[in-house]
Amino acid sequence: MTTEDIPRLSGEWMTPRRRFISALFGGRVDKIPAMTLSSVATLEGMEIADADFPEAHLDAEKMARLAATAHENLGLDTVMPVFHSQLEADALDADTWWGEKDNWPATKGHVLDDPDSFKIPPDYLERRSFKAVLGAIKLLRKRYPDVGIVGKVYGPWSVGFHLVGIENWLMGTITEPDKIRRYLEVLLPASMMSAHAQFEAGADAVMWADHANRELCSPETYRDFLLEMHQGVTEEMGGPSILHCCGETTDRIDYFAEAGWDCFHFESQVDPVKAKEIVRDRMSLFGNINNPTILFSGTYDDTYKACMEVLEAGIQGVAPEGSVPLGVKMEVLQALSDSARDYSNANRPDGRLVTFNPTK
């Protein structure tokens, strides 16, 4: 066999899983991945998978089937089975309302008023919310060895919102900062256990959500309460890490990069060009297609155009900004993978690898 006889890699030759992981670390890709990092579960998807909310939150098989629609029906490079934000809080005895077919779960009452009374239950990882999520990740790993699987963890700041109440928590950062720090300290192991369990079940990366965005607090609050703790988290998480923080975060992205996250999943309030300028090569950026005006109220063409603008900014992957509203049409979501494919085809000069941000 001569060199000439060896077939040349071209077009889309990476598996979605390999592509996702490579992009997560800012590496070489054959196509820029189009992903879900939160939830793309929709009412249409529930029909296709025969897996409705709220049952799909607590049934591993239904959860896996619904999560798989992201890859099977939307052509995305990842699947994400944790549709809700109740995983840790429910297993820590929060009062969870699991919602309805067309409504999301939520935490109804707050159960914690003293950090020193908090204990992680001995059967924490065996409780219903974990049983479903860990079971779904295992099923997805078995069924989709070549697709990226993203887990989701709520960090102690966001679990604190559920257990203590968001108003008490935010006011506490001013009136009782030591108490809030103590909460963070005692809640952190619960989030770390969740991350480790999801990696062990087969997740390729874990998205860690701690909502310390501009709509809720100052950048200094992130620096003073979370930065050092997040540095510890990224060191000890044991796998690729993606930070998610809702809303406007431009004024604290620099801190996120300092925390050592491999990637930041950002929302539409953040200008991707500016975000890229701030982080440079310190972490990857995935995002940030607007949910309400583009995905929910817009068309396929609106979404395709929005994706192209984000891709032009040179970020490493395109994804909805957060969990999409349940009424979003799958036809509209299809624009995510179509735009990533078309952009990559137009920016693969050697036919093998995509050149990021060729014009800038």
Added chain:
Amino acid sequence: MAQLSDITNAVIRTEIEEFIDDPAEIERNVELFAKASAQMQEIAAALLEGDNDTVDQLTRIALDEGIEALEIMDDGLIAGMGIVGIKFRDGFIFVPEVLVCARAMKAGMAHIEPILAASGAEPAGTVIMGTVKGDLHDIGKNLCIMMLRGGGFIVIDLGVDTSPEEFLEAVAEHDAHVIGMSALLTTTMPNMAKTVEAFKDAGLREKVRFMVGGAPVTPEFAEDVGADGYGKDAMAAVELATKLAIEVRA
């Protein structure tokens, strides 16, 4: 024209000097505080420092001394909260600081509200407020309610997770014409549209005005869901409710 030096309270003077840039806003606040008594300035200063105990105490003392409830509310509590609103809008402070100041305002309003309610003064209007179905976040809504009540509105608070049917029932029960809907989650924002639709289906759309708000809500989204206005923050909500109440009466 009043000067900054006409304001006796040092905290208020510093707040205006350090945090207000717009000349028209400086002038308005200087005028407002210069004509307010030292006692009212002290209440506003305590509110700006988030000192709820002091606001509570000073409000009680002022009422005991025979000062009108309306004067305490306008020249002390609302005037102080006005500066808080400017600082929040301009990014000098964030939600936690606003919450601490709002707690102080609430401490004062607890004494004022029953007196105003018993006085039989004509309200600016009745507003039905609720966080939409599926959403349990209420910080922004609660701040709006406090400012609306301060602005002379009767507010019916439907709380969180409010269905379109609950909004419909409340409008009928309270003969209200302005509805405020709040959402924090992009996943629940579409429920604003469902509420507007429910009013259309019930043939009541023309009888009410909808205002919407919440961190991810934008003026464009407000238009998309068929609302009549969008309020960026609690101060804007009061202005908007006033405008909509006049409009719907016309």
